[in-house]
Amino acid sequence: MSNRPNVLLITADQWRGDCLSAVGHPCVKTPNVDALAAEGTLFASHYAGAAPCSPARATLYTGLYQMNHRVCRNGSPLDARFDNLALAARRAGYEPTLFGYTDTAPDPRELAPGDPHLTTYEGLLPGFTARQLLPEHEKQWLSWLRERGHADARDRNVHVPVGATPGQISNAATAYSKDETQTAFLAGEFIRWVGEQDRPWFAHVSFLRPHPPFSVPAPYNDMYAPEDGPGFCRAADRETEERQHPYLAYAMPRMEQGSFVYGASGSVSDWNANQFEAIRAIYYGMIGEVDAQLGRIWNALKQSEAWDNTLVIFTSDHAEMAGDHWALGKGGYFDDSYHIPLVIRDPQMKAIGTPVQAFTSAADIFPTLCERLGLVPGNWLDGRSLMPFVSNGANSSWRDAAFWEFDFRDVVHRTAEDHFGLRSNECNLAVIRDAQFKFVHFAALPPLLFDLAKDPIELNNVAGEAAYAPVRLAYAEKLLSLRARHLDQTLAYTELTEAGPVTVRP
Numbered sequence: 117m118s119n120r121p122n123v124l125l126i127t128a129d130q131w132r133g134d135c136l137s138a139v140g141h142p143c144v145k146t147p148n149v150d151a152l153a154a155e156g157t158l159f160a161s162h163y164a165g166a167a168p169c170s171p172a173r174a175t176l177y178t179g180l181y182q183m184n185h186r187v188c189r190n191g192s193p194l195d196a197r198f199d200n201l202a203l204a205a206r207r208a209g210y211e212p213t214l215f216g217y218t219d220t221a222p223d224p225r226e227l228a229p230g231d232p233h234l235t236t237y238e239g240l241l242p243g244f245t246a247r248q249l250l251p252e253h254e255k256q257w258l259s260w261l262r263e264r265g266h267a268d269a270r271d272r273n274v275h276v277p278v279g280a281t282p283g284q285i286s287n288a289a290t291a292y293s294k295d296e297t298q299t300a301f302l303a304g305e306f307i308r309w310v311g312e313q314d315r316p317w318f319a320h321v322s323f324l325r326p327h328p329p330f331s332v333p334a335p336y337n338d339m340y341a342p343e344d345g346p347g348f349c350r351a352a353d354r355e356t357e358e359r360q361h362p363y364l365a366y367a368m369p370r371m372e373q374g375s376f377v378y379g380a381s382g383s384v385s386d387w388n389a390n391q392f393e394a395i396r397a398i399y400y401g402m403i404g405e406v407d408a409q410l411g412r413i414w415n416a417l418k419q420s421e422a423w424d425n426t427l428v429i430f431t432s433d434h435a436e437m438a439g440d441h442w443a444l445g446k447g448g449y450f451d452d453s454y455h456i457p458l459v460i461r462d463p464q465m466k467a468i469g470t471p472v473q474a475f476t477s478a479a480d481i482f483p484t485l486c487e488r489l490g491l492v493p494g495n496w497l498d499g500r501s502l503m504p505f506v507s508n509g510a511n512s513s514w515r516d517a518a519f520w521e522f523d524f525r526d527v528v529h530r531t532a533e534d535h536f537g538l539r540s541n542e543c544n545l546a547v548i549r550d551a552q553f554k555f556v557h558f559a560a561l562p563p564l565l566f567d568l569a570k571d572p573i574e575l576n577n578v579a580g581e582a583a584y585a586p587v588r589l590a591y592a593e594k595l596l597s598l599r600a601r602h603l604d605q606t607l608a609y610t611e612l613t614e615a616g617p618v619t620v621r622p
Contacts, residue, residue, distance in 0.1 A: 120316040121463065122426040123205065123485070126413075127176070127216075127320075128406050129169070129327040130446065131432035133162060133455035135403050139471060143344040144400050148411035149459060152430060153471075156461030157506045160471035163518040164434040164454045165478045167446040169219040170237050171523065172433040172478065177201055177218065177241055179482030179497035181521065184604055187221070188523035188544075191237040196223035199494030201482045202243025205318045208489050214244040215306045216322030217251050248305040250298060250324065257301045261292055275329045275378040277337070282379020285387075285394050287401075289334040297333060299323050299409040307416040316425075321413070326402035326436070328445075329378035336401035342393035345400065349452065349573035354385060354442035360577055362561055363545070364441075366535050367448060367524070376444050384444055392439035399438055424463050427488065429481065432456040441574075447522055449547050449556045449564065450574060454520050460506050462488070468509040475518040475550070476502060496605040517550040519598055536561065548595045555591035565591065 135141055138150040139160050165175030166182040174180070174187035177200045187194055202212040218241040222233050233239050238251040250256055254272060261269035268274070269292070277288035294300070306321050331337075351357040358365040373380035373387070376395065387395075410430070417423040437443040437452045446453040458476065479499030486493055487501040504511040524532050525540040532543045542560035549555070554574065556564040565579040565588050578584045610619045 120208070120210075120489070122313075122316050122422055123210070123318040123489070124413075124417075124426055124428045125201075125320045125481075126323070126410070126428070126430045127173075128323045128325065128403075128430075128432050130434065130436045131326055131403060131406070131457055132435040132438060132452065133160075133432075133457050135400070136457055142346050143340060144403055146403065146407045148407045148414060149430060149457065151414065152410070152428060152461050153459045155467050156428070156459055156465075157468045157502075157509070158471040159458040159460075159476045159502070159505070160473055161518065162431070162456055162458035162476045163451075163478070163520055164432070164456050165519075166521050166523070167434040167453055169433055170221060171521075173219050173241075176431070176433060176478040176481055177220075179479050179493065179499040181479060181498045181519070181602055182523065183521060183546075183599060183602065184498060188525055190219065191221050193221045193223050194241075196226050196242070197495070200241055200243060201485050202241050202318075202320075204243075204482070204486060204491045204493060205489070206243050208491055210316065210318035212244050212318045212320065213247045213309065214240065214320050214322065215248045215250075215302045215309075216320070216324070217249060218244065218320075218322065244320065247309055248302060250302060250322075252324070254298060254324075257298045260301055261296060264296060266292060266296070272329070272378060275331045277331050283373070283377055283381060284379075285377055285391055285398075286331070287337045287394065287398055289337045290331050292333055294333045294336065294405065294408070297325070297405055297409070299325050299406050300412075303409040303412050306413065310416065310420055310422060313422075323406055323409075325406050326399055328376040330376055330395050330398045330402070331378065332398060332401045332405050336405045337398065338401070339404055340397040340400040342390065342397045344397060348389075348392070349440040350442050351575055357442050360575070361564060362536070363448065363524070363558070366532065368443060370531075371444060385442075392442070392444075395444065396438050399436065426463065428461040429459070429484075431458045431478070431481070433478075447524070449522065449545055451549070451554075454518075454547075460484070460502065462506050465506050468505070470509070472505050472509065474505070474511065474514045475516070476505075477519065496608075498602050517548050517594070517598075519546070519548050519595075521546045546595060546599075548591060548598060553587060553591055555588065555595060557592065557595055563588070563592070 135144045137145045138153045164172045166172050170190045171187045174185045178185050178198050205212045220239045220241040221237040222239045258269045276282050277286040279288050280286035369385050371384035373382050434446045435456050440452045480502050483497050483499045484502040487503045523544040525543040526532050538560050545558045547556050554566040563579045564577045566574045
């Protein structure tokens with residue numbers, strides 16, 4: 117029997133990094149994530165590499181920044197030449213097994229013209245074996261619900277709370293119970309699969325929740341009240357918020373209610389402050405629901421005697437605005453969309469005890485697995501291994517800033533392109549953010565600069581103020597240098613000599 121660890125990678129879709137009791141959230145309780153952190157390492161300043169789902173997951177799975185993997189939006193294909201964590205694990209003798217989804221659009225150059233995979237971005241990341249898929253239509257879960265007696269569970273109307281009308285913001289409970297959620301369904305499928313294993317395994321459990329629609333069963337539906345939680349990070353009104361930048365004036369009115377409350381129509385801008393509070397309370401409850409199922413998984417691994425040989429990584433793909441800046445969902449440049457949780461629990465390492473405050477990235481997950489499992493990636497990676505933090509809580513030569521990107525092109529409908537009068541490759545932004553300042557560079561729109569020491573919730577753009585001109589220049593240069601360092605280095609460290617190819621590992 118090999119002494120390789122089992123590997124369990126868990127993602128919870130759209131979970132904010134501040135929504136953990138382990139980092140001091142004012143009301144949200146996450147006892148099972150906290151328990152994992154108590155045995156491992158909690159990264160308190162961890163950021164997604166991009167948004168929405170497909171670009172964010174491309175960074176997570178490949179270890180590449182968006183500037184290199186080029187998955188710009190949901191539906192952008194992932195270039196087949198890139199290595200990823202599933203392919204690498206397969207080379208190590210694992211059979212990487214998926215529960216949920218990876219939101220990977222395949223490279224169309226690799227497929228026949230009529231292949232049905234060309235009609236969806238909810239494809240399977242190369243290297244994974246799918247044990248239980250659960251794409252956004254949720255048909256597999258709905259079928260399971262019908263087997264359990266929910267005869268009306270024919271479509272996603274099942275998310276409309278009992279007694280509510282489609283589109284109504286309601287904290288009434290759903291018809292399905294806390295033991296019948298999508299999260300419970302996938303957790304159960306994973307637990308049954310673990311019971312079949314007789315050799316080291318690699319599993320990715322990809323939960324849909326707390327992704328919208330915002331509804332949840334008892335007891336989580338009214339676990340939090342609308343007045344609970346911290347004050348919203350936002351301007352006094354949405355009009356002031358929209359005036360901050362042309363991108364916000366474009367994007368905010370285009371957020372659709374139906375993306376967040378099942379059956380709704382109209383713009384999110386039509387919702388008032390009280391409705392945002394009600395939605396956020398439901399979102400907090402959805403986090404509690406996922407946390408409970410994580411506890412179920414921890415218990416099952418302990419009962420099966422797998423816990424002491426399982427490397428567990430818990431994170432999210434991206435975060436959720438949750439009413440901050442009068443917005444919902446993800447995208448844009450605010451921290452609220454990109455700050456996500458990360459906990460790594462390695463049974464061979466001692467618990468660190470205090471959260472790691474260094475800036476870490478979703479791009480760091482793949483290189484971390486490579487170091488831990490003794491793997492060599494097939495191409496250059498932008499991320500770096502987090503194992504020094506896991507083993508001793510520190511790394512003396514770590515990055516001093518977070519970096520992420522957002523591409524708002526619309527190559528099919530050209531909505532953004534026509535609105536701004538830009539080419540598709542000009543519809544993007546990049547962010548560099550450290551403890552003092554946050555600089556947002558748009559390819560063809562005005563930049564933003566926030567003095568985080570004076571303005572931690574990003575309401576006052578000082579990019580145009582003369583006093584901040586040196587700071588703006590310094591951070592623009594810092595961003596340019598970052599991009600230069602992260603040009604693809606796959607063959608740049610190889611040189612052909614008389615003795616043959618020489619490759620240096622930096």
